[in-house]
Amino acid sequence: MAERLNYNVKPTPIGPDAHQELDRLLQSMHEHGVLRFANDLVCSKTDLAHVLVGGLSKDGTLNAIQNLSILGMALSRIPPEQFYKVVFGMKDALEELNRHTQAGEKGDAPGISGTYKMLQDDKLWASLEPILEAVKVFADRMGKEPDKPITEFTGKPTDN
Numbered sequence: 001m002a003e004r005l006n007y008n009v010k011p012t013p014i015g016p017d018a019h020q021e022l023d024r025l026l027q028s029m030h031e032h033g034v035l036r037f038a039n040d041l042v043c044s045k046t047d048l049a050h051v052l053v054g055g056l057s058k059d060g061t062l063n064a065i066q067n068l069s070i071l072g073m074a075l076s077r078i079p080p081e082q083f084y085k086v087v088f089g090m091k092d093a094l095e096e097l098n099r100h101t102q103a104g105e106k107g108d109a110p111g112i113s114g115t116y117k118m119l120q121d122d123k124l125w126a127s128l129e130p131i132l133e134a135v136k137v138f139a140d141r142m143g144k145e146p147d148k149p150i151t152e153f154t155g156k157p158t159d160n
Helices: 018-031 034-043 045-056 059-077 080-103 111-119 122-143 149-154
Strands: none
Touching (some): 018 034, 034 045, 045 059
């Protein structure tokens, strides 16, 4: 009786293998100048380091980095639902302002009786109350001097 042969059928290639893909990626990077840029970057490391350090040591650059980090800290504390409402509320308000500006409508001044009616308008006061409270909170915050923004954000003291 004949012995059984162990024969594993190789799967039919349906696409390029990893080496072919890597060669294709390398060729594409070469054709688009990415490899030349990376090579130039590596070769000019000292010149590039001087430029980067020189740019980062300027007061304006340091202020920009700190301001971006503070903005990131503030955005991390705002729930997305609240941020959505604020951003699109501002968008709608700007559209309303533009609509009135483009129309160029100049209505008559309300006069004494019109002003009195506005003072009695509950819907108007319900709309203005959150804005007035927000202005108060904003004014309070503007009057506070933080030790350092990161200290106030984390609650941990920082070294000078």
